[in-house]
Amino acid sequence: GNSVTQMEGPVTLSEEAFLTINCTYTATGYPSLFWYVQYPGEGLQLLLKATKADDKGSNKGFEATYRKETTSFHLEKGSVQVSDSAVYFCALNPAGTASKLTFGTGTRLQVTL
């Protein structure tokens, strides 16, 4: 079946540090891949996505590259801010099917001054 594995948190960084949150997946074919962000007490917001191998999704300084050879979609940001503190979810949508996302368990990011 389909699955998404994320690194466990919390990830604690100082402001302006480099961020990587690892995400690997298991799926047949070429799924679409997503990163969502959840701020405290709120719903999830789509952060970025990639729909085919080698695509790079980017938004608000965050980037992730769809790596078919390593089945990965790691989230990166060059310089984090306190306002980036949130929970980040990686997700996949299997290829050729109606929309039915599989989510990872989420990774909490805490950024301190």
Add this chain to the structure above:
Amino acid sequence: DGGITQSPKYLFRKEGQNVTLSCEQNLNHDAMYWYRQDPGQGLRLIYYSQIVNDFQKGDIAEGYSVSREKKESFPLTVTSAQKNPTAFYLCASSIVRGSNYGYTFGSGTRLTVV
């Protein structure tokens, strides 16, 4: 602006009572979903619907019920059979066809049993 509205934001329920959470969308999306999120945990799918008057159980449907009488609305009822209903509930919607589209989420309802 189009979006998903969940109400109320906070809800308190006495043990043994049923309670209904509202979810309305004006995105013209065919599919709608309900998820449960416990503190520090990921998302667990309760029910989903891809078309009006049809819905399917997710991974944790026991103690919950839904209806889909209108495309825009997908209310969730937490029944007295749900033994541990205190959680954060999230509603989402999406286009059905194709795998390139993600979900749009509401802002959630926090349910507490008192």
